[in-house]
Amino acid sequence: MRLTLQQLKAHAAEWLLLKVKYPLEYRLSRQSLPERSHQKKIILTLLPGHDNLGDHAIAYASYCFLKEHFPAYDIMEVDMKEIYRLARPLKRMRHPEDIVCIIGGGNMGDLYRYEEWTRQFIMKTFKSYPVIQLPATVHFTETKRGKREERRAIQTYKHHPRLLLMARDQTTYTWMKQHFPDQDVWKQPDMVLTLDESTKEPKREGVLLCLREDKEAYLTEKERQQLKQHIQETYDPVGLITTTIGKRVDRTTRLDELSALWTELRKAQVVVTDRLHGMIFCAITKTPCVVLRSFDHKVMEGYEWVAHLPFLTLLKEPNEATVKEAIHQLMKTSGQKGEEAG
Known part of the structure; x- marks a missing residue:
C-alpha cells in the first residue's frame, strides 16, 4: 500500500524529533518568502543535515553549478527539515518559471528510507512544477521491504508529469530506463566532479x-x-x-x-x-x-x-x-x- 502524504509527514516528523533544531538565524522564514514571489527560482532541496561530507559536497557542487549556469534564477536551498515546513508557502509564492531540483547521491532506495520518503513527498507536493532529480544512485535491497519500497517509489516517480531523472551510474540508468520509458532519463556524473579543488602543495607525504x-x-x-x-x-x-x-x-x-x-x-x-x-x-x-x-x-x-x-x-x-x-x-x-x- 502506498504511503499517503500525511503518513510521509508523520514518518518525517518522528525522525526530525531526533535531530537538533537549526539556530533561528539559519532557518528560512515564511515571512521572507513573499519577497521572492516576483523572482523566478530554482528550489534546490533534499539538502542533508547529517555529518556526511560527501552529501554536503554534492549539495555545495549542485548550488555552484546552478548558480553559474542559471544566473537569472534565485537559487533557494531548502533542506530535508525545511521542505515539510515550507512546501505550502513556497507554492503560494510560485513564479511561472520556478523549477525544483532534488540533490543527488546514494540515498535513492530503501537503505535510507527517510531521504527516499522525503523525495517522494517532494515529487507529490510539487507535481505541477518541473522537477529535476540530479545525478543519483539507486539501490533497493532484495528483501520483502525493499521490493515494497521499490514499487512505491516507481509509482510516485511515474506519476510526475514533468520529471527529469539523472543517473550517475549505468545500473541506475538501466533501472530508470526500464521503469520510466516515458520520462526523460540522463546519465550524468556525480555533481562533485564539476568542482576543481586542486592547488599546488609544497610537498606530499605519507x-x-x-x-x-x-x-x-x-x-x-x-x-x-x-x-x-x-x-x-x-x-x-x-x-x-x-x-x-x-x-x-x-x-x-x-x-x-x-x-x-x-x-x-x-x-x-x-x-x-x-x-x-x-x-x-x-x-x-x-x-x-x-x-x-x-x-x-x-x-x-x-x-x-x-x-x-x-x-x-x-x-x-x-x-x-x-x-x-x-x-x-x-x-x-x-x-x-x-x-x-x-
Missing part, C-alpha cells in the same frame, strides 16, 4: 586511509583492521580520515569542513579509500588514490567517470598484497613526476 565502517562496506571489520595494520607497519606517516566527521554540518558550515578535508588530501602522497566521495575528492584535488570497491555497484561504476585519470587505481578484489602494490606504483609514479618537475 598515506591516508579513508575506509567505511558502515553497512556499505565491502571489507569485513577483521579485513579492515588487518589492512590498516599492514599499511601502518609498511608506511610512515599513515593517517586516518573520514568523510563522516561526527558533528552536525549545514549549508553555513559545509564549505569550511570540506575545505579542511580537501587540504588534508592535498598533503597526502597516496589515499586508500572505499568511499565514493573519498575517490571523487581525490579526483578533484588531483591526489593519487587506491580505490577499493564498496558492497554495491556505486564505487566501481562511479570509477568509470574518473578512470582516465592516471593517479587513480581501482581494486575490484582488494587484499593486503594488491593494496600494497597499488600504493607502491602510485608513489613511484608521483615521485618520478616530482623529479621531472624539479
